[in-house]
Amino acid sequence: MRILNRDMVCREAVGLVTDYLDDALPRRARRRFEVHLRNCPNCSRYLEQIRITIDTVGHIEPDTLDPEVKDELIDLYRRFHEE
Amino acid sequence: MEEGELVERLRKGDEDAFAVLVERYHTQMVRLARTFVPSRSVAEEVVQDTWVGIIKGIGTFEERSSLRTWMFRILVNQARKTGVRERRAVAVDDLGVDLPERFAADGSWSSPPVPWTDDVVDQLFASAMAEPLRIAIEALPTNLCRVVTLRDLEGLSAREVCDVLGLTEANQRVLLHRARRQLRRIIEHEIGEG
Numbered sequence: 001m002r003i004l005n006r007d008m009v010c011r012e013a014v015g016l017v018t019d020y021l022d023d024a025l026p027r028r029a030r031r032r033f034e035v036h037l038r039n040c041p042n043c044s045r046y047l048e049q050i051r052i053t054i055d056t057v058g059h060i061e062p063d064t065l066d067p068e069v070k071d072e073l074i075d076l077y078r079r080f081h082e083e
Numbered sequence: 084m085e086e087g088e089l090v091e092r093l094r095k096g097d098e099d100a101f102a103v104l105v106e107r108y109h110t111q112m113v114r115l116a117r118t119f120v121p122s123r124s125v126a127e128e129v130v131q132d133t134w135v136g137i138i139k140g141i142g143t144f145e146e147r148s149s150l151r152t153w154m155f156r157i158l159v160n161q162a163r164k165t166g167v168r169e170r171r172a173v174a175v176d177d178l179g180v181d182l183p184e185r186f187a188a189d190g191s192w193s194s195p196p197v198p199w200t201d202d203v204v205d206q207l208f209a210s211a212m213a214e215p216l217r218i219a220i221e222a223l224p225t226n227l228c229r230v231v232t233l234r235d236l237e238g239l240s241a242r243e244v245c246d247v248l249g250l251t252e253a254n255q256r257v258l259l260h261r262a263r264r265q266l267r268r269i270i271e272h273e274i275g276e277g
Binding site for chain 2: 009010011012014015017018019022024042043045046049050052053054055056057058059060061062063064065069070073074076077078080081
């Protein structure tokens with residue numbers, strides 16, 4: 001079982017970031033990941049930057065709704081309910 | 084308006100409730116439709132047909148999923164029915180190659196991420212980053228684009244994304260992971276650190 005207990009390398013840690021954020025890592029892997037992060041400023045920074053990326057994408061404003069399109073759709077709804 | 088009430092009123096033919104629904108979800112649906120079809124105009128048609136499906140089907144909506152998930156599923160079915168050739172997808176199995184980070188033979192970083200200063204991070208939330216990111220998201224292989232659009236842009240949960248797109252949770256994460264890595268690189272590049 002020695003191979004399972006070896007230190008996690010950066011390449012592996014980076015590959016687990018999304019699983020970690022989605023809380024999808026088995027307990028043992030999660031622990032190894034967290035140990036690696038504590039000792040690796042590069043991977044900690046990477047995780048932080050992924051979080052910032054998610055946040056930034058989440059801040060993209062939705063497109064504005066064309067009022068004409070909205071009126072047409074409400075018309076469609078009205079016609080359906082009149083039938 | 085809360086969802087249960089919205090559904091109740093929609094079934095009775097309440098136009099105000101329908102207007103709320105259109106305001107909340109129309110542009111999101113166009114955005115999702117765009118990930119399936121090659122042009123804005125075809126996307127608009129798909130969404131139009133989706134609304135017809137929603138209006139006709141609201142009476143049979145069983146509230147086992149959220150209203151939005153249910154609507155998005157109708158949209159995905161509608162988009163797939165158009166028969167328009169889809170944009171390039173990428174096989175989940177192929178996702179291991181061409182990763183945007185570089186590692187040394189021992190698995191450590193060969194070019195570690197450069198710190199983003201607080202000033203830079205503050206600027207990210209300003210609108211300047213929105214356009215490059217939008218373009219980058221649209222340029223992703225279709226399955227990556229769909230997953231990241233639903234998860235990070237629209238804020239659906241992992242389960243909802245799987246439900247809408249018919250993915251396993253594991254595949255959903257693989258696709259999302261790949262998309263986020265690419266988008267991080269885009270930001271890095273935009274702020275001049277990449």
